[in-house]
Amino acid sequence: MADPLYRRIADSLQREIERGELAEGAQLPTEQELADTWNASRSTVRDAIKQLTTRALVEAHPGQGTFVRRKIIPIVTDLSATHDLGTGEAAQYYIDVRRQRRTPRSTVPRVEIQPAKELVASELALAPGSQVVLRHQQRFVDEEPYSLQTSFYPMQLVTVRGANRLIEAADIEEGTIQYLRREFGVEQVGYRDVITVRTPNVSETTFFLLPEDGHVAIFENFRTSYDQHGEPIRLTVTVYPADRNWFITSGNVPAVG
Amino acid sequence: MADPLYRRIADSLQREIERGELAEGAQLPTEQELADTWNASRSTVRDAIKQLTTRALVEAHPGQGTFVRRKIIPIVTDLSATHDLGTGEAAQYYIDVRRQRRTPRSTVPRVEIQPAKELVASELALAPGSQVVLRHQQRFVDEEPYSLQTSFYPMQLVTVRGANRLIEAADIEEGTIQYLRREFGVEQVGYRDVITVRTPNVSETTFFLLPEDGHVAIFENFRTSYDQHGEPIRLTVTVYPADRNWFITSGNVPAVG
DNA sequence: GGGTATTTGTCCGTATGTATT
DNA sequence: AAATACATACGGACAAATACC
Numbered sequence: 001m002a003d004p005l006y007r008r009i010a011d012s013l014q015r016e017i018e019r020g021e022l023a024e025g026a027q028l029p030t031e032q033e034l035a036d037t038w039n040a041s042r043s044t045v046r047d048a049i050k051q052l053t054t055r056a057l058v059e060a061h062p063g064q065g066t067f068v069r070r071k072i073i074p075i076v077t078d079l080s081a082t083h084d085l086g087t088g089e090a091a092q093y094y095i096d097v098r099r100q101r102r103t104p105r106s107t108v109p110r111v112e113i114q115p116a117k118e119l120v121a122s123e124l125a126l127a128p129g130s131q132v133v134l135r136h137q138q139r140f141v142d143e144e145p146y147s148l149q150t151s152f153y154p155m156q157l158v159t160v161r162g163a164n165r166l167i168e169a170a171d172i173e174e175g176t177i178q179y180l181r182r183e184f185g186v187e188q189v190g191y192r193d194v195i196t197v198r199t200p201n202v203s204e205t206t207f208f209l210l211p212e213d214g215h216v217a218i219f220e221n222f223r224t225s226y227d228q229h230g231e232p233i234r235l236t237v238t239v240y241p242a243d244r245n246w247f248i249t250s251g252n253v254p255a256v257g
Numbered sequence: 258m259a260d261p262l263y264r265r266i267a268d269s270l271q272r273e274i275e276r277g278e279l280a281e282g283a284q285l286p287t288e289q290e291l292a293d294t295w296n297a298s299r300s301t302v303r304d305a306i307k308q309l310t311t312r313a314l315v316e317a318h319p320g321q322g323t324f325v326r327r328k329i330i331p332i333v334t335d336l337s338a339t340h341d342l343g344t345g346e347a348a349q350y351y352i353d354v355r356r357q358r359r360t361p362r363s364t365v366p367r368v369e370i371q372p373a374k375e376l377v378a379s380e381l382a383l384a385p386g387s388q389v390v391l392r393h394q395q396r397f398v399d400e401e402p403y404s405l406q407t408s409f410y411p412m413q414l415v416t417v418r419g420a421n422r423l424i425e426a427a428d429i430e431e432g433t434i435q436y437l438r439r440e441f442g443v444e445q446v447g448y449r450d451v452i453t454v455r456t457p458n459v460s461e462t463t464f465f466l467l468p469e470d471g472h473v474a475i476f477e478n479f480r481t482s483y484d485q486h487g488e489p490i491r492l493t494v495t496v497y498p499a500d501r502n503w504f505i506t507s508g509n510v511p512a513v514g
Numbered sequence: 515g516g517g518t519a520t521t522t523g524t525c526c527g528t529a530t531g532t533a534t535t
Numbered sequence: 536a537a538a539t540a541c542a543t544a545c546g547g548a549c550a551a552a553t554a555c556c
Contacts, residue, residue, distance in 0.1 A: 006543075031521075041544065044545075064521070074453070190507070193505065195503065196504075198499075201314055218529070242455075242474060243454075246451065246452065247450075247453075248451055249336065249506050251447055251449075262524080297526090300524095301524080319533040319534070
């Protein structure tokens with residue numbers, strides 16, 4: 001009984017949710033009702049509910065009440081499918097999403113040319129401050145925000161090799177990877193992913209419509225792709241809200257699996 | 258200025274932190290000082306700080322003050338190294354951690370025999386309720402809690418094939434994968450990982466010493482391993498605190514990379 | 515559309531407890 | 536022992552969103 005009152009209230013409600021006595025979508029007692037039954041003030045009850053909100057167990061709606069959150073049906077993304085096929089992430093995204101009987105859409109890329117920041121230069125094996133092409137896209141599934149993706153390419157691909165479509169602000173329908181292979185013989189033969197989880201920034205909170213308190217984490221994938229000479233040709237940074245996405249990666253699984 | 262006062266205070270502090278005016282480890286003004294400068298009540302200031310705490314930007318210590326959190330040096334775990342070597346995760350963990358000049362330790366496994374729950378049965382392609390062997394370990398790096406791992410094996414490996422060491426509550430130093438290959442010709446030739454991020458449960462909060470409010474997410478990896486006949490031989494569930502771990506996975510990267 | 519009741523959101527002030535210095 | 540700073544708890548007032556008549 002050493003626990004403070006607000007936590008005892010929160011733990012009690014959490015147990016009711018986990019035992020199913022408060023089912024998904026069910027309304028919790030109002031703050032005033034909880035205050036009465038626990039002989040607590042409304043402020044204390046609100047502290048308890050705040051904790052459940054941070055734990056993503058409930059959501060409160062002004063004028064309506066507080067409800068047990070429904071489980072989200074996750075979108076499953078296969079991080080390893082790409083390299084098997086040499087398809088490139090852009091095309092792969094459309095294939096994957098359609099396979100789950102959902103509808104993909106992505107915005108026309110925003111294209112910029114920038115001096116490479118430290119991380120980008122390091123991953124692309126460029127001198128710091130070298131020019132890089134940046135292509136940024138918003139992706140949707142069933143018109144719901146799904147991911148934000150930014151790809152960085154060495155500017156040499158354009159200036160030396162002549163890959164001019166990289167700097168056009170238009171979707172490359174076949175995928176940049178196939179474009180680079182077909183036109184310039186640059187093949188993506190391998191990649192390395194670095195995966196981190198962190199709190200969202202403001203633009204992510206806005207785009208994904210995340211709760212303001214930042215309790216929904218962001219899943220961030222840095223993918224460095226290499227060509228047949230072992231040179232890095234691209235860094236792709238993709239972020240997803242962690243509450244509605246699962247990821248798969250596999251090594252040499254048998255068919256079906 | 259439509260934003261409520263507590264959020265304006267929080268955003269102002271957050272900008273100061275991001276601009277470095279409040280450096281890592283620096284102490285914020287006390288709640289009373291902030292209340293005075295913003296003409297707000299202490300309760301409102303506390304609401305603001307609560308938001309920064311949820312966003313993992315600051316941490317409060319009674320009697321001392323509230324401080325900007327220091328960045329954590331992450332432990333990097335390679336999710337794909339294992340299958341290249343056929344080493345098995347257990348041995349790989351020791352190799353990986355030592356390579357980062359840190360000290361690994363894991364507890365003696367807790368071994369149980371259980372009827373398979375739905376997920377386990379499905380991943381191991383067993384009839385629901387079939388017996389499975391469960392081996393649970395706590396892992397440490399530099400004596401700090403690092404991961405919790407539970408592996409499930411079909412009981413047939415013991416009853417039919419005679420892999421009796423699976424049900425001994427003792428570390429299999431060479432790794433279960435090498436044990437199964439050496440003694441029984443069962444080779445792990447492939448795997449599939451499913452990765453999710455979720456809020457911690459009570460035992461995870463306790464083991465990893467996570468803050469009670471549950472704002473630190475848990476990174477969860479379900480790895481199903483397959484033998485040379487395409488049969489699943491193991492399901493390993495590993496959980497890590499998302500705030501201090503990064504993950505790498507790669508496909509066919511050139512040497513060094 | 516308007517008005518009213520309900521419910522959560524914001525903000526205030528105060529008092530007391532607990533951890534740290 | 537005393538001072539400082541955050542933690543818990545109370546209660547009240549009004550605002551904002553929603554639902555319903």
